[in-house]
Amino acid sequence: MKILVIHGSPRAEGTTTQLVRAFIEGAQSLGAETNLILLREKHIAHCTNCLHCYAYEGEGVAPCSLQDDMDAVLAEIVSADGVCFASSVHCGFVTSLMTTFMDRLAWRAMRPGPPLNHCFNLETRLGDKVRALASIVTAGGIPGLLRRFCDDGTRWMKSNTPLELNGQWIGDMYAAAELERLPENDRDWKRLYTLRRLSMTQLEEARALGVRMARAIESGGLKPETMENALPALIRWAMNLCFAWKSPYTIARMK
Ligand SMILES: Cc1cc2nc3c(=O)[nH]c(=O)nc-3n(C[C@H](O)[C@H](O)[C@H](O)COP(=O)(O)O)c2cc1C
Numbered sequence: 001m002k003i004l005v006i007h008g009s010p011r012a013e014g015t016t017t018q019l020v021r022a023f024i025e026g027a028q029s030l031g032a033e034t035n036l037i038l039l040r041e042k043h044i045a046h047c048t049n050c051l052h053c054y055a056y057e058g059e060g061v062a063p064c065s066l067q068d069d070m071d072a073v074l075a076e077i078v079s080a081d082g083v084c085f086a087s088s089v090h091c092g093f094v095t096s097l098m099t100t101f102m103d104r105l106a107w108r109a110m111r112p113g114p115p116l117n118h119c120f121n122l123e124t125r126l127g128d129k130v131r132a133l134a135s136i137v138t139a140g141g142i143p144g145l146l147r148r149f150c151d152d153g154t155r156w157m158k159s160n161t162p163l164e165l166n167g168q169w170i171g172d173m174y175a176a177a178e179l180e181r182l183p184e185n186d187r188d189w190k191r192l193y194t195l196r197r198l199s200m201t202q203l204e205e206a207r208a209l210g211v212r213m214a215r216a217i218e219s220g221g222l223k224p225e226t227m228e229n230a231l232p233a234l235i236r237w238a239m240n241l242c243f244a245w246k247s248p249y250t251i252a253r254m255k
Contacts, residue, residue: 001030001032001081001082001217001218002033002034002079002081003027003033003080003083003084003132003210003214004036004076004080004083004084005020005024005034005035005037005084006037006039006073006083006086006101007020007036007037007038007039007040007086007087008039008085008086008088008094008095008097008098008101009040009086009088009095009097009138010095012040014088014138015088015138015175015196015198016086016087016138018198018203019086019136019173019175019198019202019203020036020084020086020136020206022203022204022206022207022210023136023206023207023209023210023213024036024210025210026206026210026212026214027082027211027214028210029210029214030214030215030218031214032082032213032214032217035076037073039097039101040097042068042069042073043068044068044069044073044097044100044101044104045066046100046103047066047100048065048066052065053107054112056111057111059125060078061074061078061109061125061126062107062108062109064108066104070101070104070105073101074109077105077109077126077165078126078128081129081132081217082132082133082134082213082214082217083131083132083133083134083161083165084209084213085098085134085157085161086135086136086137086138087135087136087137087138087153088137088139089137089138089139089140089142089153092150092153093152094153094156094157098153102160105164106160109164110123110164116227116236117231117236117243118240118243118244118247119239119243119248121228122227123226124165126164126166127166127224129166130166130167130223130224131166131167131168132170132216132217133161133169133170134169134171134209134213135153135154135173136172136173136206136209137153137154137173137175138174138175138176139151139175140196141193141196142176142177143176143177144174144176147174150176154172162225163226167222167224168216168222168223168224170213170222173202173205175198175205175206177192177193177195177196178196178197178198178201179192179195179196180195
């Protein structure tokens with residue numbers, strides 16, 4: 001069983017790293033072989049939208065017009081049974097290291113499929129196995145109770161990566177500020193990031209997520225999420241009716 005962690009924080013010994021270590025420890029305790037990819041040490045250029053990958057109709061991972069470390073990372077993803085995406089929160093989202101990587105991943109791992117309910121459809125190119133997927137997101141001053149105002153990144157990874165990697169989302173965690181003490185004055189409120197520490201509970205949660213991923217893979221019962229099974233039958237029936245009558249698309253006429 002191979003579990004891969006894609007680490008998207010620019011900081012070497014920060015909170016993401018500590019949680020990732022705990023996650024890996026959890027996965028290894030069930031015998032998983034683990035591999036950690038530090039995006040900050042890879043050369044992964046920005047996607048140029050040339051659509052070379054999007055147009056590819058062959059089998060397996062689509063080729064890319066850029067030659068850099070992305071090919072090696074993709075090879076690791078293809079052979080993995082589970083992938084955990086770890087990132088710090090930057091400006092309410094995942095880091096730019098993570099978004100640059102995700103841009104490069106999208107159409108190499110996924111392709112446009114046959115229309116679904118008169119709508120655009122997406123299909124994985126990595127249908128050889130079902131992968132377990134999870135995320136670890138770590139933030140500074142915004143506590144867990146207010147996660148929804150600061151963690152659009154988890155929602156985004158959770159809705160994209162299962163379609164891309166033929167996966168089932170098995171869990172995620174958000175580790176926000178656990179302060180050593182409450183800020184007492186203006187100066188401390190400004191130092192909120194630096195008062196921040198991970199708690200034992202957060203480290204245990206990361207470890208438990210690693211265990212959960214290994215167990216999910218071991219169970220052999222993972223089911224891939226597809227656009228089709230994300231929509232309940234009744235909604236699909238209603239969409240079909242609606243869109244057969246009036247298409248959601250307008251085709252621009254060339255002059
Ligand atoms: C550019 C930048 C933007 C940030 N934006 C947020 C934010 O929107 N919400 C938040 O709670 N923390 C924010 N933080 C704090 C980091 O999420 C926090 O320090 C986290 O622990 C960093 O993870 P690391 O230790 O792995 O680098 C931001 C940090 C940076 C550098």
